[in-house]
Amino acid sequence: MDDKYETIIGLEVHAQLDTESKIFCSCSTEFGSEPNTNTCPVCLGLPGTLPVLNKKAVDYLIITGLALNCEIASYSKFDRKNYFYPDLPKAYQISQFDLPLAKNGYIKVETEEGIHRIGITRIHLEEDAGKLIHEGSIDQSSGSLVDYNRTGVPLAEIVSEPDIRTPEQAREYLNYLKKTLEYLKVSDCNMEEGSLRCDANISLRLHGNKKFGTKVELKNMNSFKAIEKALAYEQKRQRKMLENDKKIVQETRTWDESKSKTISMRGKEEANDYRYFPEPDLVPLEIDERWKKDIEDRLPELPAVKRKRFIDEYNLPEYDADVITDSRDLADFFEDSVSEYKDAKVVSNWIMGEFLRLINEEKMAIEDTKITGQLLAKMLKMIDQDVISSKIAKTVFEEIFYTGKDPEEIVKEKGLKQISDQDELESLVEKIIDENPSVIEDIKNGKDKAVGYLVGQVMKETKGKANPQMVNKMFKEKIK
């Protein structure tokens, strides 16, 4: 956007790992439980308790590292990060300092300016903190309430290199991460519930400068859109400061959605000193080749690869491939259907049309619907075999969507079978002709389009069950 300055952005993403139990104890990780009901002596940090590591959290972190092209550590350990805050009952967070489980990865994102490689410095495993509810605003409240249910939920902290140059790239990086984590089924990435959170560092420097400018940390952005907007705002603010020879202060700023601007929270407390040291209550991790290989074998096909394959293998337009590979469940539904019904574009149309319409209307998760690829394929075959009209198919589709019933059964039960009986249709066609003498006159005078109106009348009469092609043909033959 500007020739004089180059923008440098780095992102820090925290993703809650979707385990059943917490990282160091057997409490449930369920979101939305009554306050403090998912807590125990371990996650409350009571004296004398000891943490025991949840293996699944480690597996999830390793598979995430592999999907993001990281090196997986053969030796790793946990460390204590010490600080006081009421949401941290032990007064230290168990995290990883110098030996993270994964490091040196990268992803490639595509924006209008082309393909851009963004390095991933490290991914480490740590525990989440509790949730504070302030009485009134944080600076005016007389006290805060603490719910420790979230304490000890496993988190993957994914730190990018300062390789991001534009707010758009930041958004694409996050989209890529989110989609990947969802494909891996390691996090539900629900930003509203806080299972995906992102902080950003941003600074400007003159083009060609090697040294980074003073950076500002941005917090409190609750959607990808907000992150992009906050970065764009900050980019503009910092450029204006630099152009006016003003000094940028290193600080933390918060995004105020209602005012659409960033606001200074406070100067960074003179370089945080967390006094990290190895967590003596946990033993180190050794990840051998077998363990790594075992997880590598479980890596699913990742979004970008799947998208390309859908274009090559099924001849899908790029747009369709984008929409359908947006989620793994949707892509699986598509492939299940295509395995039994060969016209991929027809399947894609139904998925992007009726299926996503119902999903959005009902605000449902794809995995909660009753329809399967097999059922959709069966229904599509029934259209091809003239058993149902494509109009009726929409009704049948809805029924399958909600009930998971076999389309044949639905057609039988509801009497939706297409009328293709020559005699039956002919009598209907004649009836409509008798009832609409003026329309017939129009058609005879060359207004061919009016045939559509007559076909519509027959469809209405039969509640959509007449075979429209046959009816159309009959009208054309009879009115000549």
Add this chain to the structure above:
Amino acid sequence: MINEEEVRYIADLASLKLSKKEVEMFSKQLSDIVDYVEKLDELDTKDIVPTAYTIPVKNVFREDKVKGSLSLEKVLKNAPEKQADQFRVPKIIEED
């Protein structure tokens, strides 16, 4: 050597209030400890991997299974103040 300023800094990070006398005492004690440990510098540790743990145990895990949590009554039993089934803490003030 751990000087008095460093002692005050460490005490501050740990939210400890120390008297002037204590600062002097800890400065001396901590310095003695550090000096003692510094003896290790005399050893050649060039080829030795840094040790984080002293016992030869690794990879201790639990399976990802949910077991019962504490009853709310027990959870909040030690809370100095509680409200709406939550711990109530005083206003959070950023220290200058």
